[in-house]
Amino acid sequence: MxxxxxxxxxxxxxxxxSESLCNLGLQKELKRYGVEENLADLTQRFRGRKLADICSALSLQHGLCLDEDFIHSYRHTVDLLFDESLxxxxxxxxxxxxxxxxxxxxxxxxxxxxxxxxxxxxxxxxxxxxxxxxxxxxxxxxxxxxxxxxxxxxxxxxxxxxxxxxxxxxxxxxxxxxxxxxxxxxxxxxxxxxxxxxxxxxxxxxxxxxxxxxxx
The missing domain is CATH 3.40.50.1000 (HAD superfamily/HAD-like)
Structure with a gap:
């Protein structure tokens, strides 16, 4: 049985x-800091990862401080993208x-x-x-x-x-x-x-x- x-x-x-939308949100927010990232690369690199770890990795890579304000703005952007396209x-x-x-x-x-x-x-x-x-x-x-x-x-x-x-x-x-x-x-x-x-x-x-x- x-x-x-x-x-x-x-x-x-x-x-x-949603992976592409989440990373599109990340790409959009990074542009505010003058950082250009390839969408496909972001998706491949960070698929399934913890957001805090993603921000830490990108902060180290680009010499940024992606803090709670960045995360809050990012989540708002993703919410809008979900409403439009999910x-x-x-x-x-x-x-x-x-x-x-x-x-x-x-x-x-x-x-x-x-x-x-x-x-x-x-x-x-x-x-x-x-x-x-x-x-x-x-x-x-x-x-x-x-x-x-x-x-x-x-x-x-x-x-x-x-x-x-x-x-x-x-x-x-x-x-x-x-x-x-x-x-x-x-x-x-x-x-x-x-x-x-x-x-x-x-x-x-x-x-x-x-x-x-x-x-x-």
């Missing part, structure tokens, strides 16, 4: 196509309707940002209050704590959870947590962690899950 499993979804870059990835709604499994979201972003993204794209109904943020526990990927926290709150052992992620740090966190992982991402990304199945369209997820070794 199949044992129950829980799906833990990342949000940005996994459920909603889209759910193709196939996500159909797949979430199809999957008859406990599901939650575990993201590095603040609760307000996660809930805003899910609300704007009509995904809130699939997760209810099962939304977990790194800011709730002050721990960020690649540390496993967020996924372990989500598993505890959902009532599942780590071995009975499958993490759906788009970032390398997210995959690292899932592995460190002792969970299965599925890597959603662009085919152009460097293929690391060959033991982790990759998929490039959300419509592939149900088939992928059916082939994972998650059954007793």
């Amino acid at each position: 199949n044992r129950p499993i829980c799906l833990i979804f990342d949000c940005d870059g996994t459920l909603v196509d 889209q759910v990835f193709s196939g996500v709604v159909e797949v979430l309707q199809q999957l008859d499994l406990p599901m939650c979201v575990a993201s590095a972003g603040p609760q307000q940002k996660i809930r805003r993204a899910l609300s704007l794209t009509g995904l809130s109904k699939f997760f209810g209050d099962h939304i977990f943020s790194s800011y709730d526990i002050s721990s960020w990927k690649p540390e496993p704590d967020l996924f372990l926290h989500a598993a505890r709150q959902m009532g599942f052992a780590p071995a009975d959870c499958v993490v759906i992620e788009d970032s390398e740090v997210g995959i690292q966190a899932a592995i460190a947590a002792g969970m299965q992982a599925c890597w959603f991402g662009d085919a152009g990304q460097v293929a690391t962690y060959p033991q982790v199945p990759r998929f490039f369209s959300m419509n592939e997820l149900p088939f992928l899950l059916s082939n994972l070794q998650i059954y007793s």
Whole structure:
């Protein structure tokens, strides 16, 4: 008999196509400081990373002081970009309707940002209050704590959870947590962690899950 499993979804870059918008916001804010950064490079370099660490890295690189005022302005810019352009990835709604499994979201972003993204794209109904943020526990990927926290709150052992992620740090966190992982991402990304199945369209997820070794 199949044992129950829980799906833990990342949000940005996994459920909603927001990575480019977040980094566009970063690019726009950096221009105020006279810094020009390539959007694709920002997205590749900082995918899934903690915002404070991103600001520290950019401050060091460009000799800036990207403090709380910068972060506040950045978040406002991203809110506006979300209102204008945020889209759910193709196939996500159909797949979430199809999957008859406990599901939650575990993201590095603040609760307000996660809930805003899910609300704007009509995904809130699939997760209810099962939304977990790194800011709730002050721990960020690649540390496993967020996924372990989500598993505890959902009532599942780590071995009975499958993490759906788009970032390398997210995959690292899932592995460190002792969970299965599925890597959603662009085919152009460097293929690391060959033991982790990759998929490039959300419509592939149900088939992928059916082939994972998650059954007793």
